[in-house]
Amino acid sequence: MSKEAKEADYTHAILEIGKEKIQLSHPDASDFRFIQTKDFVEGKLTLIDFEYETPNGARERGTNLIYEHNGKYMYARNADMLVGMIGPTRPRVLDIVLRPSSVAGILALLFIAIIAGLLYGGCTHARMESEVPTEMWVGLSLILGFYFGHARGA
Numbered sequence: 001m002s003k004e005a006k007e008a009d010y011t012h013a014i015l016e017i018g019k020e021k022i023q024l025s026h027p028d029a030s031d032f033r034f035i036q037t038k039d040f041v042e043g044k045l046t047l048i049d050f051e052y053e054t055p056n057g058a059r060e061r062g063t064n065l066i067y068e069h070n071g072k073y074m075y076a077r078n079a080d081m082l083v084g085m086i087g088p089t090r091p092r093v094l095d096i097v098l099r100p101s102s103v104a105g106i107l108a109l110l111f112i113a114i115i116a117g118l119l120y121g122g123c124t125h126a127r128m129e130s131e132v133p134t135e136m137w138v139g140l141s142l143i144l145g146f147y148f149g150h151a152r153g154a
Contacts, residue, residue: 011037018048018066021075026052026062035063041086043069108143115140 001009015034022029035047046066054060065076067086076082115136 014046014066014068015048017073018046018064018075021066021073022048022050022064024075025077026050028053029062040067041069043067045082105147108147111140111143 011034014037015032018034019029019032022032029050029052031051033049035049037044037046039045044067046068047063048066049061049063051059051061062077065079065082067074067076067082074082074085076085118136
């Protein structure tokens with residue numbers, strides 16, 4: 001089956017689901033129109049336009065949302081309602097750790113921990129000499145200078 005055929009099947013299926021859900025809150029709804037489907041959060045968000053009768057007898061158009069995630073469909077009359085149903089989304093821990101700004105901080109902390117370990121190891125051997133190689137001190141100075149210089153420029 002081609003991509004276009006799959007999209008057409010999905011559009012038809014989601015429009016039928018949307019009709020059922022919309023008619024629960026607007027029994028007189030008619031003239032349903034598919035507007036669009038987009039990737040949203042971890043699922044798909046579809047907008048469906050329809051016509052309904054207001055309490056004073058006038059006909060108006062409305063747009064409702066159908067959010068599909070893991071085969072489950074959620075109906076929302078507006079964006080606020082949808083956000084309330086989905087709930088606040090939090091970034092995953094791995095996404096936070098792998099941000100460019102986080103990687104630099106993690107490397108700096110790791111480097112400091114290595115130097116502290118070398119210093120601690122040097123101090124516990126009954127001598128108070130620092131056994132940290134000069135290159136490590138230069139690297140630490142470079143990282144700290146970059147880190148604080150970057151923070152000052154931001």
